[in-house]
Amino acid sequence: MDVHDLTAAYALDALDPEGRETFEAHLGQCARCREELASFGETATALALGVVSPPPPPQLRNRILAAAAVERENVVPLPMRRPWLVRATAAAASVAACTAIGLGIWAATLSHSLDRARATSASAEQAAEVLADQCTQKIALHGGSGMLAVDPRGRGVLVVERLPVAPSGRVYEAWVIPHGGAPHKAGLFDSSGSMTMVPLAESVPKGAVVAATLERAGGTDKPTQTPVFSAQT
Amino acid sequence: MRTPYVNRELAHLSDEALVALAARSEQSALAELYDRFGRPAYGLALRILRDESLAEDAVQEAFLTLWRTSARFVPERGKASTWILTLVHRRAVDLVRREERRRADAIDQAPEQVSRDAVDEEAWLRLQRERVQDALRKLPDQQREAIELAYYGGFTQSELAERLGQPLGTIKSRMFMGLARLRELLGEPGLEMSWTSTT
Numbered sequence: 001m002d003v004h005d006l007t008a009a010y011a012l013d014a015l016d017p018e019g020r021e022t023f024e025a026h027l028g029q030c031a032r033c034r035e036e037l038a039s040f041g042e043t044a045t046a047l048a049l050g051v052v053s054p055p056p057p058p059q060l061r062n063r064i065l066a067a068a069a070v071e072r073e074n075v076v077p078l079p080m081r082r083p084w085l086v087r088a089t090a091a092a093a094s095v096a097a098c099t100a101i102g103l104g105i106w107a108a109t110l111s112h113s114l115d116r117a118r119a120t121s122a123s124a125e126q127a128a129e130v131l132a133d134q135c136t137q138k139i140a141l142h143g144g145s146g147m148l149a150v151d152p153r154g155r156g157v158l159v160v161e162r163l164p165v166a167p168s169g170r171v172y173e174a175w176v177i178p179h180g181g182a183p184h185k186a187g188l189f190d191s192s193g194s195m196t197m198v199p200l201a202e203s204v205p206k207g208a209v210v211a212a213t214l215e216r217a218g219g220t221d222k223p224t225q226t227p228v229f230s231a232q233t
Numbered sequence: 234m235r236t237p238y239v240n241r242e243l244a245h246l247s248d249e250a251l252v253a254l255a256a257r258s259e260q261s262a263l264a265e266l267y268d269r270f271g272r273p274a275y276g277l278a279l280r281i282l283r284d285e286s287l288a289e290d291a292v293q294e295a296f297l298t299l300w301r302t303s304a305r306f307v308p309e310r311g312k313a314s315t316w317i318l319t320l321v322h323r324r325a326v327d328l329v330r331r332e333e334r335r336r337a338d339a340i341d342q343a344p345e346q347v348s349r350d351a352v353d354e355e356a357w358l359r360l361q362r363e364r365v366q367d368a369l370r371k372l373p374d375q376q377r378e379a380i381e382l383a384y385y386g387g388f389t390q391s392e393l394a395e396r397l398g399q400p401l402g403t404i405k406s407r408m409f410m411g412l413a414r415l416r417e418l419l420g421e422p423g424l425e426m427s428w429t430s431t432t
Contacts, residue, residue, distance in 0.1 A: 007409075008409040012412065013326045014384075014390045034310065037311075038315075040412055042315050043415050044322070045315045045318045045319070046415070047384050047415075048273055049273055049358065050361075053272045053279075054275070054276065055275075056274075056288075057289065060293065061267055061271060063293060064296045067293065068297060069260060071297065190258050
């Protein structure tokens with residue numbers, strides 16, 4: 001058998017890493033194998049469906065969506081924040097408490113939106129921990145509707161309401177600008193609808209300004225545009 | 234079983250359209266894809282890994298890979314469903330190969346031995362499963378064994394050759410013939426996935 005006949009083994013994932021690589025290189029040059037693989041792939045998918053599937057644990061869905069919201073790697077990588085994820089579930093419960101202790105109109109809007117916009121609630125769970133901390137500082141955004149929340153450890157979350165979707169080829173970039181210092185990149189993001197939560201990749205020191213600009217896709221190292229909105233801690 | 238809070242506004246879209254939306258960072262599209270494939274994905278990962286928390290990890294990593302790389306998905310090269318379940322399978326197999334306690338019992342624990350009544354499943358999944366298992370039963374024993382050990386057991390073809398005491402060429406050929414025959418058997422009408430019929 002020659003390399004063409006490895007399509008079945010490849011579709012079944014029965015090649016070791018080197019074999020896999022060799023075959024993938026071959027695949028790039030062989031239309032016949034690509035075609036064969038498309039149909040063998042479907043047969044393998046059928047095998048996947050030949051298995052008894054108990055329902056996955058309900059929290060798995062939330063975990064995936066929360067991780068996706070934090071990561072947003074198809075915009076550009078934000079660092080994974082696993083410790084946040086682990087605590088997210090517990091933190092979600094305290095969103096209600098947050099409302100009670102007087103986040104005011106803002107928290108009311110937030111929990112309302114949580115019910116409405118399921119897709120954004122995953123990132124909300126991330127942000128919940130910071131938002132729920134009684135000692136978290138909450139600062140209204142200048143130039144936009146929403147707030148910057150910074151917990152005592154300096155972890156920041158931007159919460160933006162009704163952020164317009166970035167124009168094609170552009171992306172929002174968050175910046176943390178320490179007092180008297182140069183801007184630090186704090187992550188790329190785009191609107192996720194009525195409520196956009198942006199956990200900042202950079203910690204927010206006292207007296208810093210947090211701002212967001214619209215930059216070209218992929219982001220930049222220094223802001224090149226005037227801020228869309230900002231907040232002064 | 235759909236979770237009640239799910240935003241089903243995207244329910245009418247094709248899997249491929251959802252992947253395209255995910256490529257544009259639409260979280261609701263990722264959620265819809267999970268609602269379509271999360272369960273078979275978890276079932277597959279669990280079958281391979283035999284450990285609930287490892288299975289969850291495999292599913293989570295596969296969906297995050299989907300999220301990160303959806304822009305690279307090329308519909309002309311295959312269906313989105315194939316791509317997604319391939320990601321899950323790949324991840325589960327990589328994990329099981331890393332694990333020391335291995336999948337020797339992959340064949341022994343055929344799905345039939347699991348109590349069907351105990352499992353609450355959508356009718357669609359059950360129908361698919363029965364069809365696939367019927368087709369598998371029609372394969373010659375040695376071909377079925379090679380396919381099951383490879384796909385559900387996570388064995389590489391070289392490991393299979395060693396385990397079954399056969400030359401590598403024989404194993405390759407069993408897998409190839411078996412999968413080709415399976416494709417033929419499943420090519421009969423009725424396997425086409427239809428999500429609309431379950432809602």
